[in-house]
Amino acid sequence: MASSIALRLANEATASQAVAAARMAKYAHQPPNTRRMYVGYQKEWEAWCNRYGWEDDSLVREAKLVLWLQEDVLQRRHAPRTRKRKVTPSTASISGPSSDADTKEALATEAKELAKNLETPLEEALAMLIDDRIAPQTPGGGEEDPIKGALLQYTTIEV
Numbered sequence: 143m144a145s146s147i148a149l150r151l152a153n154e155a156t157a158s159q160a161v162a163a164a165r166m167a168k169y170a171h172q173p174p175n176t177r178r179m180y181v182g183y184q185k186e187w188e189a190w191c192n193r194y195g196w197e198d199d200s201l202v203r204e205a206k207l208v209l210w211l212q213e214d215v216l217q218r219r220h221a222p223r224t225r226k227r228k229v230t231p232s233t234a235s236i237s238g239p240s241s242d243a244d245t246k247e248a249l250a251t252e253a254k255e256l257a258k259n260l261e262t263p264l265e266e267a268l269a270m271l272i273d274d275r276i277a278p279q280t281p282g283g284g285e286e287d288p289i290k291g292a293l294l295q296y297t298t299i300e301v
Contacts, residue, residue, distance in 0.1 A: 190214060 169177065188200045190210050249271065257267035 186214070 184200075187202075187210065190213075191200045191206070196206065249268075253264060253268040253271050256262075256271060257264045260267065262270075
């Protein structure tokens, strides 16, 4: 009799350890964004189950799930989805080229004009245009004051 009780207790301990190991494996292999998404819903489900005092706690059964969905989830009001406006020629921006080929063509034309005006080789004019587009120069030609227009943070102010 005593050995059967000890055996039963040992089996229950082994089973509870297996359940704990399975839970840890589930969390270890679950992507972090999935965990973040479902934690709130799981807490809401458990709170609803505790409110009703179900004997099987938060175990999901079909009848409980349907009742929870009807009482809590389906009663929520959500804003209706709106359609995105289609881009028409009247709403589209006409300010610049529309494709890569147009962009390259516009850049080549601008480089040719710059090379002609400055009397420099085309490669240098193209390099100047690309450098100017990557890091625009200030109108005065000098260095711009790094403090002017910058947001000062508490950590940058010396006290």
